[in-house]
Amino acid sequence: MREDHMKAVKEIIASVVKNNINLVAENWLDEFILATDQSAQLVKVFVMLPRKTGKLPVAITDDQQEALHAAGFGYIRNWTIDRLARVWLLAGFDLGDKELFFSTINRLFLSAEVNEAVALYSALPFLAHPEIWVKRCAEGIRSNIGSVLQAIMENNPYPSGNLDEAAWNQLVLKAFFTEKNISLIVGLDQRANLDLALTLIDYAKERWAAGRKVNPQLWRLVGKFINAEIFETLKTGLQHYDQIEQRAIALAISASGYQPAKDYINTFPELKLALADGSLNWNSF
Known part of the structure; x- marks a missing residue:
């Protein structure tokens, strides 16, 4: 993302934060921003912040929401103010010294409780020096805490x-x-x-063998790579007579260049019709 674009996003977030906290909390944050020893104070301020801001859902004006949505950050409307304020705090934090910056933020990751970890991973798209957080992001994927995984996986542009x-x-x-x-x-x-795609196909086979359903979004990631071997697996799925799964596989095949699969789909009148009338898309599932 361009630096000027991200700067504009940070400015919107700053205005949202200030609209959602009282003057005492705003002054407290301003004192930290102006401090000369930010590195030494960051852990304390980051941990204490919810006591100053509260934990209510964020209130966002229509104009702010429109601007955030256009920039790809409209999902922020679902956050609480303490989460957003923590992200904003980290977004504006840059010591100039990359190694000191990394060690300071990394201390937060190492000592974080769940809500703090959620804010830290939510902040990844906004942190300075994005290249130094790749390992930390990959480590976060190994977490077993649902809210932490959501912060990394859902509505987060950093991983991709x-x-x-x-x-x-x-x-x-x-x-x-x-x-x-x-x-x-x-x-x-x-x-x-x-x-x-190949890994997900193996996963689908395991689900079928256990008598369990497959998330239809899985086939979205297979369509472009259909070949003779993959096609055999798709035929198995189409023969399960699960309408949702059949439709998802049909939609995946429509994105493929593998003609035998396209021809096979045409032998299913209902699927052929659904693809032809354009009513089928990944938002359908």
């Missing part, structure tokens, strides 16, 4: 913009395992890849 393919694939697979909202993963379609 910074993780390597292996870590990205692990994020997506973990999202399926832990039943997160797959449609909220930023960059899902753009970062689809063959290794991920």
Whole structure:
């Protein structure tokens, strides 16, 4: 994201924060921002912040929401004020010295309780030196805490913009395992890849073998990579007579260049019609 664009987003967030806290809390935050020893004070301020701001849902004006939505950060409206204020605090924190900056923020990660961890991972798109947080993000994917995983996986542009393919694939697979909202993963379609598709197909086979359903969004990540081998698996899914799964597989095949799969779908009149009239899309599931 361009630096001037992110600066504008941070300014909107600052105005939202100030509209949601009282003057005492605002003055307290301003004192920290003007302090010469920010590095020494950050842990204390970060931990104490909810006591100053409260924990109510964020109130956002229509103009602010429109601007945030246009910038890709409209999801902030679902946060609480302490989470947003912590993110804003970290977004404006930059010591100039990259190593000192990393060690200071990393201390927060190492000692964070759940709500603090949620704010820290939510702040990843806004932190200075985005390249130094890749390992920390990848480590966060191994968490077993649902709200922490949501902060990393859902409505967060940092992973798709910074993780390597292996870590990205692990994020997506973990999202399926832990039943997160797959449609909220930023960059899902753009970062689809063959290794991920093959891994997800194996996962689908395991679900079928256990008599369990497969999240229809899984097939979204398979469509572009359909070949003869993958097609055999899709035929198995189409023969399960689960209408949702059939429709998802049909939609995946429509994104494929593999003609035998397209021809096969045409033998299912209902699926052929659904694809032809345009009523089928990934938001349908």
